[in-house]
Structure formats: structure tokens, C-alpha cells
Amino acid sequence: MNPTLPAQSPRRAAVLREMGLGPLWLLRSLDAARAEAALQARAALGFASTVNAEVFSSVTRAQPAESQASPLGPQSPPRLQQPAALPVVVTEKVAPHRDSGREQRIATLDWDGLEEEIRSCQACVLCERRKQAVPGVGDRKAQWMLVGEGPGAEEDLRGEPFVGQAGKLLDNMLAAVGLRRGEGVYIANAVKCRPPHNRTPESAEIDTCLPFLARQIELVQPRLLVALGRPAAQALLNMEVRIGAARGQLFRYRNTPVLVTYHPAYLLRNPQDKSKAWEDLCFARRTMADLPQA
Numbered sequence: 001m002n003p004t005l006p007a008q009s010p011r012r013a014a015v016l017r018e019m020g021l022g023p024l025w026l027l028r029s030l031d032a033a034r035a036e037a038a039l040q041a042r043a044a045l046g047f048a049s050t051v052n053a054e055v056f057s058s059v060t061r062a063q064p065a066e067s068q069a070s071p072l073g074p075q076s077p078p079r080l081q082q083p084a085a086l087p088v089v090v091t092e093k094v095a096p097h098r099d100s101g102r103e104q105r106i107a108t109l110d111w112d113g114l115e116e117e118i119r120s121c122q123a124c125v126l127c128e129r130r131k132q133a134v135p136g137v138g139d140r141k142a143q144w145m146l147v148g149e150g151p152g153a154e155e156d157l158r159g160e161p162f163v164g165q166a167g168k169l170l171d172n173m174l175a176a177v178g179l180r181r182g183e184g185v186y187i188a189n190a191v192k193c194r195p196p197h198n199r200t201p202e203s204a205e206i207d208t209c210l211p212f213l214a215r216q217i218e219l220v221q222p223r224l225l226v227a228l229g230r231p232a233a234q235a236l237l238n239m240e241v242r243i244g245a246a247r248g249q250l251f252r253y254r255n256t257p258v259l260v261t262y263h264p265a266y267l268l269r270n271p272q273d274k275s276k277a278w279e280d281l282c283f284a285r286r287t288m289a290d291l292p293q294a
């Protein structure tokens with residue numbers, strides 16, 4: 001243990017345990033500058049006290065598909081992912097929905113009007129079996145905006161995104177990097193109504209719902225967008241996305257930087273990838289710190 005680093009709080013240790021992350025580790029093969037940067041990033045986040053000198057043999061960008069098992073178990077040290085020069089992929093989402101009158105009207109709504117419109121929307125088939133639409137939740141002036149896929153059964157019942165086990169994990173992920181739901185964070189979904197049997201929303205459903213998400217982003221004006229899972233990433237980036245390949249890159253939605261990571265529900269089914277989500281959150285934190293002040 002490095003005696004110069006601050007002790008980790010019991011709360012943070014509990015949060016990391018909950019995420020399936022054991023003691024934090026460093027990579028022996030990192031060059032000195034990157035190792036130092038990693039230490040500083042961890043120290044800045046208050047996580048550095050449990051740095052372990054255990055090693056990995058190489059530093060490579062993680063590329064496996066979501067469905068592939070990670071070579072790292074949930075208690076294994078996460079591989080650091082800090083490319084020297086981060087590629088910025090510029091995409092410009094152009095909503096393909098053809099009802100431009102609807103889009104234009106939604107684009108002028110204030111918060112109350114927008115939520116009212118979402119709750120009464122019948123623009124796609126997802127309205128048919130929902131209990132209620134789930135607009136979004138959080139700080140309407142947030143710097144961070146997280147975008148998920150769509151409501152599940154519990155969200156459909158309660159009218160709030162990310163409740164239940166996936167929501168608990170998301171809250172722990174946020175807490176691990178010093179964030180809290182509702183404080184500087186706004187959470188929304190790509191589609192606002194629950195797909196039957198929690199199936200993945202169809203592209204057409206995402207496109208039809210997109211004007212709502214676009215308006216939410218415009219009203220919040222976040223500094224950073226985090227797409228949780230593939231449907232959210234595709235909604236924001238207007239292209240096919242594999243999370244395993246897109247992690248660690250910066251994209252752009254209009255003028256807002258976007259990065260992608262796994263959806264918490266996926267992480268519940270694939271806990272071996274929690275360490276990658278942790279890397280992504282650290283990357284998000286660094287990205288936010290590097291963004292020019294508005």
C-alpha cells in the first residue's frame with residue numbers, strides 16, 4: 001500500500017464491493033507516465049489507497065464483444081484503458097422520423113409540455129402495453145446525462161427510469177465516481193415506454209421516440225452524455241455500435257461529447273464485465289475534467 005495516498009472510505013469500499021470490484025490494481029507493464037497518470041486519477045477519485053502492485057502482462061484496449069466472457073473475473077484487476085490520444089469520432093444525429101411537424105413542435109416544448117406530451121404519446125406501438133410512459137429523472141441542469149435503453153417492468157410501474165436491481169447498480173456506479181442520481185445527473189431512456197417482455201426496442205421505435213430525447217438533451221444541455229448499452233448508443237450516434245469496440249472512444253452528439261459503456265442490466269447478467277464499466281466511468285470522469293468550462 002502506498003502510504004502517501006489517502007485511506008479509502010468504508011462507503012467507497014462498499015460501493016466497489018457492490019460493483020464486484022475488489023482492491024484496485026495497477027499494471028506493472030504500464031510505462032511510468034501512464035502509471036503515474038493512473039495513480040493520480042485514482043488518487044483524485046479517492047480510490048488509490050488500495051492500489052495493489054499485482055500485475056498484468058500487457059495493456060491493450062479491451063475489444064471483446066458483449067457476449068464474450070471477459071478474461072478477467074469480477075475480482076480481477078481492471079485493465080486500464082487510457083489511449084495516449086483519444087480518437088474523437090464525429091457523428092451528427094439526424095432524426096429519421098419523417099413527421100417533421102411533430103419534431104418541430106416537440107423541439108419547442110418546455111419541461112412541463114414535454115413530459116405531458118411523452119405521457120400521452122401514442123406515436124409508436126410501445127404505447128399499447130405500457131402502464132405509463134417514463135420521461136426521465138434528475139437534475140434538469142445536470143452536467144452529466146445518462147441515456148439508457150427503455151423502461152423495464154418496475155420502471156413501467158413506478159414511472160422512473162433505472163429502479164430495481166439495475167437502478168441500484170447504476171446508483172453504485174455513480175457513487176463510485178462521486179456522483180449521485182439527481183445531483184448534477186439527469187437520466188433518460190432512448191424509448192420512454194416499456195417494450196413488451198423487456199425486448200430490445202426496434203430501430204423504428206427508437207427513431208420515433210428520438211425527438212423527445214433530443215429535446216431533453218437540449219433542455220438539460222449536459223456537458224457529457226453517457227450511453228448505457230447499444231440501443232442508447234445507436235440512438236445518440238445514428239450508427240451501428242458494438243459496446244465492446246466503442247468503449248474508450250469519444251463520440252459526439254451535435255456539440256456534446258458522448259461515450260459509451262455497458263447497460264447496468266447487462267452487467268447484472270455479466271458481472272465479469274463490471275471492471276470494464278469501472279474503467280469507462282474513470283474515463284468519463286477524466287473526460288469531464290478535461291472539457292473546457294462553459
Ligand code: SF4
Nearest residue numbers: 121124127192193209
Ligand atoms: S416509446 Fe416514445 S414514441 Fe413510442 S409511444 Fe412511447 S413516448 Fe411515444
